[in-house]
Amino acid sequence: MKKFALENSLEDWQGYISNIGEAKYRATQIAEWIWKKHVTSADEMTNLSKDLRERLKADFYFSYPEILLTQKSKDGTKKFLLKLSDAETIEMVLMKHGDRLTLCLSTQVGCPLGCTFCATGTSGFARNLTAGEIAAQFLLAEKITSRDLSNVVYMGMGEPFLNTDAVLKSIRLLNHEKLRGFGIRHFTISTSGIIKGIEALRDASLPVRLAVSLHAADSELRSFLMPVNETNPLPELRKALVDYQSKTNDRISFEYALFGEVNDTVERARELVHFLRGIHSFVNLIPYNATGGRYKTASPEAVLRFKTILETAGFETEIRSSMGQDIDAACGQLRRKIAEGAVEKDSYTKTDAIIHASMLHDAANIERYERKAKLLEKKIVAKATKKTTSGGFIDKFRRKKSNDTEKNSQNCFSNLKVKKQKLGFKRTKG
Ligand code: SAH
Numbered sequence: 001m002k003k004f005a006l007e008n009s010l011e012d013w014q015g016y017i018s019n020i021g022e023a024k025y026r027a028t029q030i031a032e033w034i035w036k037k038h039v040t041s042a043d044e045m046t047n048l049s050k051d052l053r054e055r056l057k058a059d060f061y062f063s064y065p066e067i068l069l070t071q072k073s074k075d076g077t078k079k080f081l082l083k084l085s086d087a088e089t090i091e092m093v094l095m096k097h098g099d100r101l102t103l104c105l106s107t108q109v110g111c112p113l114g115c116t117f118c119a120t121g122t123s124g125f126a127r128n129l130t131a132g133e134i135a136a137q138f139l140l141a142e143k144i145t146s147r148d149l150s151n152v153v154y155m156g157m158g159e160p161f162l163n164t165d166a167v168l169k170s171i172r173l174l175n176h177e178k179l180r181g182f183g184i185r186h187f188t189i190s191t192s193g194i195i196k197g198i199e200a201l202r203d204a205s206l207p208v209r210l211a212v213s214l215h216a217a218d219s220e221l222r223s224f225l226m227p228v229n230e231t232n233p234l235p236e237l238r239k240a241l242v243d244y245q246s247k248t249n250d251r252i253s254f255e256y257a258l259f260g261e262v263n264d265t266v267e268r269a270r271e272l273v274h275f276l277r278g279i280h281s282f283v284n285l286i287p288y289n290a291t292g293g294r295y296k297t298a299s300p301e302a303v304l305r306f307k308t309i310l311e312t313a314g315f316e317t318e319i320r321s322s323m324g325q326d327i328d329a330a331c332g333q334l335r336r337k338i339a340e341g342a343v344e345k346d347s348y349t350k351t352d353a354i355i356h357a358s359m360l361h362d363a364a365n366i367e368r369y370e371r372k373a374k375l376l377e378k379k380i381v382a383k384a385t386k387k388t389t390s391g392g393f394i395d396k397f398r399r400k401k402s403n404d405t406e407k408n409s410q411n412c413f414s415n416l417k418v419k420k421q422k423l424g425f426k427r428t429k430g
């Protein structure tokens with residue numbers, strides 16, 4: 001079976017070249033064609049002998065993922081749906097900030113972690129990407145724009161630290177000076193808080209930037225938003241981050257998407273301040289990019305209030321505009337919309353059949369997810385009911401709860417309101 005050429009490191013090429021009895025410098029030539037000149041076939045490698053080119057063609061394939069669909073936003077953001085060699089699909093997003101070009105790339109086909117606000121997380125998981133498939137998104141982006149990227153963020157579909165080996169390998173490939181030579185400080189890995197991955201990065205001697213998607217500093221709320229919190233709980237995550245920082249000395253970014261009336265209150269901001277104390281942090285506040293109903297965008301007042309509380313406590317904070325809102329640029333949104341048949345047929349660049357076929361398993365996953373979400377909602381309401389059994393505040397709470405329970409079958413948002421009241425009550429008591 002042919003191997004994908006982007007999986008090879010320089011050492012792999014040197015081994016291959018020596019095995020087939022070619023001169024050593026051929027390895028560097030091949031690597032340059034692939035990584036610096038972005039060629040996608042051996043035929044283009046004009047300084048190699050015809051025999052070597054034929055041999056390469058027999059042993060490797062060089063083509064990048066195929067672009068199935070492109071969406072362009074008014075703000076210049078471009079989103080691509082890509083087809084991999086086994087017909088699975090992923091997304092990548094290109095963002096322009098002035099002269100800078102940032103690529104947001106995917107590390108998995110889908111994501112198994114099921115964050116309740118994320119289109120990727122709610123549309124299932126198929127497989128990990130290989131290092132070559134991750135790096136290919138980078139080279140493809142440079143090829144189609146005819147420009148060098150300025151930054152790359154591992155923030156598209158998937159959880160990088162559930163695919164740590166391939167992610168770190170892709171960074172080593174792209175960073176290697178004889179390959180692409182892309183500056184190590186221009187990489188950012190975003191994680192939902194997988195402690196093992198943070199530890200692996202700490203020990204990897206790869207000084208990339210680390211971003212953590214936090215979204216809540218209260219354990220119960222975070223577990224609801226991000227079930228991964230159950231197995232990677234906040235206190236242990238915090239410990240891993242402090243440890244990471246003491247070794248790397250590097251500032252850590254925190255992503256905090258603001259969901260209206262869920263995690264945007266004064267109390268939530270104070271919890272965040274408490275969590276971040278002692279960590280050299282940069283907080284990105286992201287007004288939530290609604291993916292369809294479950295949560296709503298925080299009001300501008302709430303966003304500003306949240307920012308002010310963090311800044312007053314001494315944390316550098318930025319409100320990050322959601323790029324490409326008109327083209328569903330939050331990760332997984334495009335892929336899911338196609339699965340739901342909600343993208344206009346006319347905007348397809350390839351046949352509907354290919355896209356729909358590759359999406360079919362997602363439709364089943366959405367249903368599975370919905371069932372899971374309902375169970376979780378029930379659990380949270382049950383907990384809230386159990387804990388609030390005494391005190392003068394309770395009657396009001398109960399009235400509110402029974403109203404909310406009416407809506408619970410459709411809307412988990414009301415559950416969070418119940419829970420918020422419950423937590424407020426706990427706090428005033430003690
Ligand atoms: N799995 C990794 C990286 C991919 S998700 C992680 O969770 O960090 C990239 C970022 O997009 C995360 O911060 C995630 O929380 C955020 N995100 C996902 N869906 C979003 C949405 N609809 N609106 C705003 N941010 C979203």
Ligand code: SF4
Pocket residue numbers: 111112113114115118119120121122156157158159192213226331
């Ligand atoms: Fe996965 Fe990140 Fe989406 Fe959560 S936010 S489901 S970890 S991609």
